[in-house]
Amino acid sequence: MDDVSFEIPDGTFVGIIGHTGSGKSTLLQHLNGLLKPTEGKVYIDDVCITDPGVRMVDIRRRVGLVFQYPEYQLFEETVAKDVAFGPRNLGLSEEEIDRRVRGAMALVGLDYEALHDRSPFDLSGGQKRRVAIAGVIAMHPQVLILDEPTAGLDPAAHQDILDMIERVQREENIIIIYVSHNMADIARLSDRVLVMDHAKLVLEGTPAEVFGHRDYLHSIGLSVPPVMDIMSQLHEQDGRIDGGKMTPDEAAQEIARYLQQKR
Amino acid sequence: MKPIIQVKDLIFEYTRTDAETGEKTVNRAVDNVTFDIAKGSFVAVIGQNGSGKSTLAKCLNGLLLPTSGEVHVSGMRTSDDEHIWDVRSKVGMVFQNPDNQIVSSIIEDDVAFGPENLGIEPAEIRRRVDEALREVGMYDQRKKGPHQLSGGQKQRIAIAGAIAMRPECIVFDEPTAMLDPKGRNMVLYIIKKLNREGITTILITHFMEEAAQAERIIVMQQGRIFSDSTPHELFSDRERIRAAGLELPPAVDLRERVTALGCEIPADIVTADDLIDFITKQPAAAAAE
Numbered sequence: 001m002d003d004v005s006f007e008i009p010d011g012t013f014v015g016i017i018g019h020t021g022s023g024k025s026t027l028l029q030h031l032n033g034l035l036k037p038t039e040g041k042v043y044i045d046d047v048c049i050t051d052p053g054v055r056m057v058d059i060r061r062r063v064g065l066v067f068q069y070p071e072y073q074l075f076e077e078t079v080a081k082d083v084a085f086g087p088r089n090l091g092l093s094e095e096e097i098d099r100r101v102r103g104a105m106a107l108v109g110l111d112y113e114a115l116h117d118r119s120p121f122d123l124s125g126g127q128k129r130r131v132a133i134a135g136v137i138a139m140h141p142q143v144l145i146l147d148e149p150t151a152g153l154d155p156a157a158h159q160d161i162l163d164m165i166e167r168v169q170r171e172e173n174i175i176i177i178y179v180s181h182n183m184a185d186i187a188r189l190s191d192r193v194l195v196m197d198h199a200k201l202v203l204e205g206t207p208a209e210v211f212g213h214r215d216y217l218h219s220i221g222l223s224v225p226p227v228m229d230i231m232s233q234l235h236e237q238d239g240r241i242d243g244g245k246m247t248p249d250e251a252a253q254e255i256a257r258y259l260q261q262k263r
Numbered sequence: 264m265k266p267i268i269q270v271k272d273l274i275f276e277y278t279r280t281d282a283e284t285g286e287k288t289v290n291r292a293v294d295n296v297t298f299d300i301a302k303g304s305f306v307a308v309i310g311q312n313g314s315g316k317s318t319l320a321k322c323l324n325g326l327l328l329p330t331s332g333e334v335h336v337s338g339m340r341t342s343d344d345e346h347i348w349d350v351r352s353k354v355g356m357v358f359q360n361p362d363n364q365i366v367s368s369i370i371e372d373d374v375a376f377g378p379e380n381l382g383i384e385p386a387e388i389r390r391r392v393d394e395a396l397r398e399v400g401m402y403d404q405r406k407k408g409p410h411q412l413s414g415g416q417k418q419r420i421a422i423a424g425a426i427a428m429r430p431e432c433i434v435f436d437e438p439t440a441m442l443d444p445k446g447r448n449m450v451l452y453i454i455k456k457l458n459r460e461g462i463t464t465i466l467i468t469h470f471m472e473e474a475a476q477a478e479r480i481i482v483m484q485q486g487r488i489f490s491d492s493t494p495h496e497l498f499s500d501r502e503r504i505r506a507a508g509l510e511l512p513p514a515v516d517l518r519e520r521v522t523a524l525g526c527e528i529p530a531d532i533v534t535a536d537d538l539i540d541f542i543t544k545q546p547a548a549a550a551a552e
Contacts, residue, residue, distance in 0.1 A: 019443040020413040125312040152359065152440045154311040154469050156508035181443045184513070221445035226472065226513035230535050237543040248513075252520030255542060259526040 001026055001037065002199040008143075008175050008192070015186035015207070016179045018196030019221030024179050027196065028145050031177070033059035044143060061090060064141035068148045070132030071125065079105075079123070079131050080116035086139045104138035107171065109164050126157030130164065137168065144168070145177040150185065165189065184225040187211060187246065195222070208246060227251050234258075266299035267432055267463050268323055268354070272332035273297070275318050292318040294486035295332070302431070305455075305464045307474035307494075310483030311508045316467045319483065320434045323465065324354035337431070352381060355425030359437040361417030362409075370412075370420055371396065371405040377428045388427075395423040399453050415446020422453060432463035439470065451476075471498075471512035475533040482507050495531040514538045 001023060008014055018024045029035040030042055033049055033056055041050045049059045064086075067073065076082035083101045092100070105112045108130040115123070120131050129149065136144065146165065150158045162185060169176050180186055186193060186207065193210040195203035197220040203210055211217070211224045214232050223229060228243075231251050235243025241258050245251040275293040280286070293315045300306055308316050321327040322334050325341035336353050339346040358364055367373035371392050378388045396402040399419040409417055418438055425433050435454060439447040451473060458464040466477060474480050475494045482490040482497065489507050490497060497503065498515045511519070514535040518528045532538050 019445055020415070152312075152437065152469070154314075154508060155471065155510040157312055158469070159510070181447070183444065218445075221443055223444035223448070226535065227517060230514065230517060230539060233535075233539050234542060237539065241542075248517055248520055252517055252524060255517070255521045256524035256526045259521070259542065 001030065001040075004040075004199075004201045006194060006201060006204060008177070010175065011169075011173045012175055013169055013189055013191045014175070014177045015190030015193045016177060016196065017181070017183070017186055017193065017210075017222055022196040022220075023199040024196050025147065026199070028065060028147060028177070028179065031143065031145060032063040032065045034065075057090065060086075060141075061139060062141055063143045063145065064136035064139050065145045066133050066136050066147065066149060068151060070149075071120075071128035074120040074128060074132060077119060078117050079110070079120050080112075082120050082131055083134045083138050086135050090139065100138040100140070101134075104134040107137055107164075107168055108134045109160065109167075110134060124157075126153055126160055129153070129157075129161065133164075137172075141174065143175045143177065144172075145179075147179045148181065149178075150180070150182065162189065183211070183223055184227070187225045187228075195220075197221075208244075211246070212244065265302050267302040267337055268300040269335040270296055270298050270319075270322070270332070271335075273319075273322060273329050273334060274331045275315075275322055275327055276330045277318075292486055293322065296486075296488055297332075298481065298488065298491060300432070300463060300465065303458075303461055303463055304479065305458045305466070305477045307477035307480045308465060308467045308483060309469070309471070309474050309480060309507075309509060310489070314483040315486040316483050317436055320356070320436050320465070320467055323432075323434055324356055325350045326356065348381075352428050353431050355428055355430035355433040357418070357421050357425055357433060357435045357438050359440045361414055361421050361441070364421040364424070365409045365417060368408050369405075370401065370407055370409065373409070373420055374405075374423045374427050377424055381428070391427045391429065392423075395426040398426055398457070399423045400449075413443070413446060415442045415449050418442060418446065418450050419453060422450070422457075426457070430462065432465065433457065434465045434467070436467045437469065438466075439468070439473065471510055472514065472535065475512040475514070482509070484508075494533045498533050499530045 016024050030037055037050055041048050044062045074082050076085060080101050083104055084097050087097045087100045102112050110130055120128055150161050178189060190207050193205060193207055194201055195210060211228055214224050217224060227248050228246055231245050232243045234241040242254050245254045273293055273296045277290045277292055279288050310316050318327060322329060325347050328342045334341045336350045339350055341350050365373050366376055374392045374395055375388050378391050396405050399422050401419050401423060439450050442450060454464060454466060468474055477494060480492060480494050480497050481488055484507055490503055498511055504511060512533060515533050518532055518538055522528050528541060532541055
């Protein structure tokens, strides 16, 4: 990390993009106390989590991190036990643990009655991933960090995870920090986008602002969402096409307008 | 064109034995599948997680042997012991996670690993390694260690390792799933280049825009072939796409939206490049139709 500063307001969905090795994972690990900064501080609310006196369990309570391929970290005999692992470590009562397990499973779209007693290893890839995410949500974090939660999933499971994440944010109204190489997902979900390159925060803004810098993003190994990419290339070939359209609907209207005009 | 791979009535079952009860459970991952792959072709295999794509891929070069049915590579049956090394040198594999495929601490040693195991003489190995590294654009980095590389670069090394075996066919099992955008683009570019140079290419992917660039798409569902057609046929059938749990590539989605607005764009346009070409170069043809 090289002199990184930013703030995230409550309830904000923040997308983080950057090529492999740009510092995204290192940044995430600072946010949940796995790494301590050489210099500088991290505040969650008004608590400085980088102060020497702060206990790890208090940080974990506030910041939940779901790693890449979290299904590889499932280990309990049953789904319910796996989701309960985090809350149990917080020293909660059995009733409260049970309540949280049921709540978290409902939130990620897993049927408690059908699945709580099953081995997590018998579930599908997308379900396993939801079990792992439920385990973090059951901690009731103020900040939920998701590192590439859709990597390797098929289109339907991918879509399910995106819908689930949107539901979690709507219902819990927490900060979600979302790291992905999928620019279309970042554009769809994020209120703000942070761009990392060579350990620095190089760009920050709304999806429209950030993805407006197509050439710059290419120069640092990134891209823009496919629809924007098509529109930018069209604009390059013929300046009469507005290359700034972001959504498929706007883009289609612009293309139709251009084709009709050309006739 | 003569088929390089012939799959006939292929069934593959995973058998798991419960450690405590000794009870066996059988999971049929590939369920009676028959198809040919033409020499030099570019075939994408898509389908939901657990549909049997990766198991099928591993059957194509004898990493897994059929429970029943047969797989032939250039006429050699994968289940015949005497052919297994010939089969594996004809059909190379590149997997999803580059970190699981690199075994050496120096890149060029890693690329040499396969040919060395074939017992090829050192001067020939040197030639093949250099050629393979140039092919994937990593020759200048040949003395580096894998830890100094990005995910995309590691995947290019894994591809170089496959090329150094001089295969006629390479099966890519979700090679871009873990890569950043630049890594993805570069790996896909290399895959297409190798295919143009004559290597039969089988690409397993969850990215519809990658599948759209193939000549043929096989859709797997619950171990069976659900659909086997050109990208154009597949992606113009919304019902088939939905039933298979797939989605339209962005360019096709955009094309359909424009068509719905009253500006017909031909249905055989399935990639972004073709769409851009059509819109900027041939709008008059659309008006004439």
